[in-house]
Structures are given as C-alpha cells and as structure tokens.
Amino acid sequence: xxxxxxxxxxxxxxxxxxxxxxxxxxxxxxxxxxxxxxxxxxxxxxxxxxxxxxxxxxxxxxxxxxxxxxxxxxxxxxxxxxxxxxxxxxxxxxxxxxxxxxxxxxxxxxxxxxxxxxxxxxxxxxxxxxxxxxxxxxxxxxxxxxxxxxxxxxxxxxxxxxxxxxxxxxxxxxxxxxxxxxxxxxxxxxxxxxxxxxxxxxxxxxxxxxxxxxxxxxxxxxxxxxxxxxxxxxxxxxxxxxxxxxxxxxxxxxxxxxxxxxxxxxxxxxxxxxxxxxxxxxxxxxxxxxxxxxxxxxxxxxxxxxxxxxxxxxxxxxxxxxxxxxxxxxxxxxxxxxxxxxxxxxxxxxxxxxxxxxxxxx
Numbered sequence: 001x002x003x004x005x006x007x008x009x010x011x012x013x014x015x016x017x018x019x020x021x022x023x024x025x026x027x028x029x030x031x032x033x034x035x036x037x038x039x040x041x042x043x044x045x046x047x048x049x050x051x052x053x054x055x056x057x058x059x060x061x062x063x064x065x066x067x068x069x070x071x072x073x074x075x076x077x078x079x080x081x082x083x084x085x086x087x088x089x090x091x092x093x094x095x096x097x098x099x100x101x102x103x104x105x106x107x108x109x110x111x112x113x114x115x116x117x118x119x120x121x122x123x124x125x126x127x128x129x130x131x132x133x134x135x136x137x138x139x140x141x142x143x144x145x146x147x148x149x150x151x152x153x154x155x156x157x158x159x160x161x162x163x164x165x166x167x168x169x170x171x172x173x174x175x176x177x178x179x180x181x182x183x184x185x186x187x188x189x190x191x192x193x194x195x196x197x198x199x200x201x202x203x204x205x206x207x208x209x210x211x212x213x214x215x216x217x218x219x220x221x222x223x224x225x226x227x228x229x230x231x232x233x234x235x236x237x238x239x240x241x242x243x244x245x246x247x248x249x250x251x252x253x254x255x256x257x258x259x260x261x262x263x264x265x266x267x268x269x270x271x272x273x274x275x276x277x278x279x280x281x282x283x284x285x286x287x288x289x290x291x292x293x294x295x296x297x298x299x300x301x302x303x304x305x306x307x308x309x310x311x312x313x314x315x316x317x318x319x320x321x322x323x324x325x326x327x328x329x330x331x332x333x334x335x336x337x338x339x340x341x342x343x344x345x346x347x348x349x350x351x352x353x354x355x356x357x358x359x360x361x362x
Contacts, residue, residue: 067260071095071132074114075225082132088122088160095134105136107187107224108159116185116224118167121157123287124271125249128260135185138225143181146216148174156188156205157285162198164188167285183223190220202318205283266335270294273331281324289315293328303329 068083080098085091089103096103109122111130122132145152153173158164165187169175175182188196188204191211196204211217248260274290292315300306307325310316320328 067128069126069130069132071098071134072114073099073101073225074110074116074133074135075138091132092134092159092161095132099134101136103161106159106161107135107137107163107165107185107222109134118184121167121287124291127249135224137187138223140189140220140222141181143178143219143221144216145174145178145182145219147211147213150209150213151283152208154182154205154208155279155283155285156201158201160288164196164199164201164204168279182219182221185224186221187224188219189222190218192217201284201286202282209283267291267294270332270335273335274328277324277327277331281321281327294332297329297332306332 066083068081071080071082072078077099080095082091082094082098085094091109092106093103095106095109110117110120110133111122111126112133113120114133116135126132151170151173153170153175154166155168155170156164157167166175166182166184169179169182169184190196191204191207194207196207248262271287271290271294274293275285275287278284278286278290292313293310296309296313296315297306300309303326306329307322310320310325
C-alpha cells in the first residue's frame, strides 16, 4: 500500500515531512555554567516552581505536534500521514495538503471507519492509534420541504470549520419521511436564500425553528462523496518513538492547542450525557461544547456556582435556560458521584415543547 506525506507549507509548524519540534532543542543549543548559590538563585528557584505548570502545558503541546496519524479519503485513496496540528482546522489543512485538495472540500472526519458513522465522528480528541478518514463534498441537491410540524427532526452538529451537517434524524419526523433525500452526513449549505456556512449549529437550528408551520422552504444540501473505491487500513495510527500510546489520547482544547493526556472515562461519560441534553433542548450535538460544559463544572459545589461559571464564560452567549442548567448539573453530579441514572431520551411528543424552549432561548 503506497504511503505519502503532506508537503511542507510553512515554517511555523513542521509536519512529518519536515523537522519535528523537540523539547530538547533548547537544551542542546544552550550554554550552561556553574555559579555559587546566592539569593538570586533562590529567587530564580521560586520563579521556576511558579512556572512549572506553564512548562508542563508547553511540553504537552510540543508532544502533541510530534504525533503522526494515518489518514485516507473516505471514498478511496492511498494512505497518507499527517502530523504537526493542534486543532481541527489545522488537521483539515494537513489532510488537504497531503492529498492535494482544497481544505474547504472536507466536510468531516470519522475514526477507524470509512463509513458515515456518527458514533465514530472525530470530535475533541483522537486516540493515538486512530486511523482518520476524511469525508469530502460530493453531490449537491436542493429539496423543497413542507414544514408540517414544529420540529423538523434534525440533530445538527458542525465540523469545527464552519460546516453544519446532519448528525441524526428523529424517527417519524418530517425529515425522516424524506430520508430518501435528506440523509445523515449531509452538509446544510443554504436554507431558502440564506447561506448557513460559517455560522454555529445552534443558529442553523434556530433558522429552521423560525420557519412557520405549514410553509414550504428550500434546503440546499451537499452529500459526502460516496464514489470511488475503498481501502481498509493495514495499520492504525502511528506515534513518535518517545510517546507511549496505552490509554492516552490527543485532546483538542478550546484555546486552539492540543495536548496528549490520559483517557478520562468519567469525562467521556459526561460528554455523552451532556450531548443527550443538548439534543433534547437545542437539537444540536457538539462534543466540544459538551466538554467545555464539563470543564466548567469542575470544582463547583452547587448549581448556582455552575450557572455563574457558564454565564461568565464564552459559552454564556448561548443563554441556556435555568431548566437546562439544572438538568445539566443533575446529570454531571450523577456522573461525579458514580450514579448512572439515565437522562430522559427525546420523545416525539416533547418536540413541540422543545421548539418553544428553543425560541425562548435564542
């Protein structure tokens, strides 16, 4: 099976084809000397201890850029290698460079399968041995939809680079009755004359909610490319020699950086539970947002502190209702203390009520 790697585009970040950054470079080029101990040394020692946390973060970020992952185009391609990225947009660009395609053609990525499987969707983290499959734009289509009920029945997420797409279709809904035309994985490009490229998934959901019941609207969708041949991976992801895989994962953070961390099973359960609530209240699915909510709950002892933390954060603009925040807190508290009480699943009879909640929120 042929392998090729991404072309070196910039000196700012080096990938597999370039020089991989090393945390030992500075030490190798520095000049050391021995001096007598003094009060200045003591002061420097205190500063060193104070900066230890920052140094650890830098080392984790540098470690992340050394990782090398196998990737393919989901509709068929040779296997490529990508490295030197620290967020989703950079990953898309690395994949685009590798296969010599525009980054704007990538809709989303799945892990360890070329199929459009939303349970394998690449989100806020990648296990060190994951194989990445990039799904690119295929056939565009325009569909006339009659809105016969308040909720159309779509759960919307986005790819982290401005493309909203359909992650789930509610059984028995308007969208479900048009499943021959509206499919999971379809990118929502335009609603009537309004382009929704580049806006957040919850805003797309709100546009759909605002359409009057009984009216007809036009959806322009773009399917993932399903033509070509399939190549199953012979190997999983590859790591640098000094990074042990085990239970570690490459985690993308809200500040645009990435770090190698131990897999946190509790956090994964919490993200799944929070996403269930995001779907119930907002008709969206967003593992990055769910992870931010989980992190904001850390060290909070009651729902009031949790609500304040959300309001004062960058996600405060979502204007979550008190009901939603209390449900979030209850689910998170269950996870923290080991209770596995189920979060109520979305029921068809609840959709009209959820539409009202959505309209009140946004």
